[in-house]
Every structure is written in C-alpha cells, then in structure tokens.
Amino acid sequence: MKTIGLLFMGFLLSTSALAQVIGKTFPDMEAESVEDKKVKLPQDVKGKYTLLGLAYSKKSEDELNSWFQPVFEKFIQKNTGLLSGFGYDVNVYFVPMFTGVNAAATGTAKRKAMKNIDPQLLPYILFYRGELKTYKEALDFEKRDIPYFFVLDAEGKIIHATSGKYTTAKMDAVEGVLE
Template identity: 85%
Template sequence: MKYSILLLIVFSSVLVKAQVGKQFPAMEAETVEDKKVKLPDDVKGKYTLLGLAYSKKSEDELNSWFQPVFEKFIQKTTGVLAGFSYDVNVYFVPMFTGVNAAATGTAKRKAIKNIDPQLLPYILFYRGELKPYKEALDFEKKDIPYFFVLDATGKIVYATSGKYTADKMDKVEEVME
C-alpha cells in the first residue's frame, strides 16, 4: 500500500512537470463582459499565472487560490511595500466543455453576483474542446485544478495542481522572481 501511494505521488509530479518547457497551447477565453482574451498571445511580455479547472469539484479547489493569489500578485501595495509588488498577469480559467459549454453564460452571471468585483477581471471563461488541452497540458484528473506559470514568451516554466498550499505559492513566487 505504501509503495502504491509513493508511486502515485511520484507519477503525479512527473505528469505536472512534463509540461514545463513547452509553449502553452493557444486558447481563446472571455471575461465576464464577453471581451476575448487569447492565451498566451495577449499575455506575452511578462510572467503569467494561469489556473485552469474543468469540473465543479476542481472549480472549488481553484477558488482556494483566489484570495492568496490576489493578495500576493494583484492587490496593489502602498507605503513601504510599494516597491515589492509584482508585474504579472493572473487568470483563473473555468473550462466549459461538451454539454457544459451551454452553462458558460449562467456561470458568468453567477460570477458577477458572487465573486468580489476586484477579482472579476482575472477570471476568464473558456468554452470549447477539452481534448487538445488535456493532451498538450497532460491533465487527466478532472477533480483538481491545474496551474501554469508562463514566462514572457508564453512558455510553461512551472506547473502544479490541486488545492492551494503555502508551499505551492512559494514555488510559484520563486519562479516569478
């Protein structure tokens, strides 16, 4: 039993690391105001943190990252700490595929109603095929979110998955520095 758990942990980390060094695949998503954002083209020029989720359960874990990421990378610092803020792009991307694609409009309306307005500009909604992203990004477990740090050219320089932890955030921050 211990061997199979260890093997699962090692295998999971290998899968997540498999994307590092690859270009992030082209994806067109929308803001709550229906503005189109093309990833990675529209974020080139600076580091970008992307969080992707393609099931309700993974969306819940994606949400665990909202506040810590907002505080670390989005919220503008003032006073003595003003020089220590990051100049990075951040997007959380719930993915609506298959029959769930029809729910994108409903999800946008719920987001407007339930999510802090300061976070809304950082949420993109993807509607379309899942298969190309599952293949390119090696994400098979639908119940967890996946996070990718892209460099200024759109290349994946770090990848992780799952619920927020301080250790994961430290690694993300380390890569962006």
C-alpha cells in the first residue's frame, strides 16, 4: 500500500510540474528539417493548433519514437472514403534536441533519420541544435530520459502538456484538447 501511495504521489508531482506550463507561450526555438529547412517555433506554426514532441537524450528519443505511428495515424495520415471529412487540421513535429557536445551529432542524426524513418514521417521531424537551459526552465523538463509533449493553440500558447512513452490515455487527452 505504501508503494502505491508513493507511485501516486510521484504521478501527482510530475503532472503538477507540467501543469505549470499551461497558458505560457512556447519559448522561441529554431529547428531544421532533414533537408535543412529552418522552422521557427512557435512563430511558423501560428494560426493552427500544434503538437510538439521534444526529446533530449537517447533514451527519451526511443520513447519519443513510440508516438510516431499513433500520431501519424491520428493526425497526419489523410482519411479517404467515408472518413475523409473527419481529419484533424493540426501541425505535428517531433523534435530531437542536440545540446552541448551532442550538438555535433545533428548531421549524423539527420542522415540516419533519412535512412531509417518512413519517408512519410520525415517532414514532421525537426532537429534542434543549441542550448537546453532556456527550455528546461520554461517547459519544466524534469527528467532527461523521457520525451515531453506540448499542444499549442493557434497563438502558440501551451494548452496541454504530457510526458513519457505513448499510451492510449495520453493520446485521448491530446485529442480531447484538439476537439
């Protein structure tokens, strides 16, 4: 019973930390696609809801990848036939963050992505290279080994935040704020 109480308390603390970012404007970030096209967040996505997934360690990148297929199927893949009018009009970006000494690995990571990731997903992957402190402070990145997800409204304000490996409950919550 004590273990369950500790787990629940840990869950409350982790969600309350992320809850503090709700209502804040997402901090400016310049990232680039595999083709080296610059994307300025949130500036370039204003006018439309946006789902961002960020990861800044190898382990968190693996968990970030667990979101690729479900997010692709839910928000990116175009529905056809009877469901063609029921899609979401939302920007989606997965952003591996390369900071410190790892920043030099950005080019290698891009080449690896072009080789190993489904070409349909590549336009939705951005690479950030730079410092981390601003984002850790502004976005309450508590743990380096998990990815963080933010839903931005059309003005670039954070309206939902979650973290960790993909679960149906997390996807349902993301979908709930987008509806």
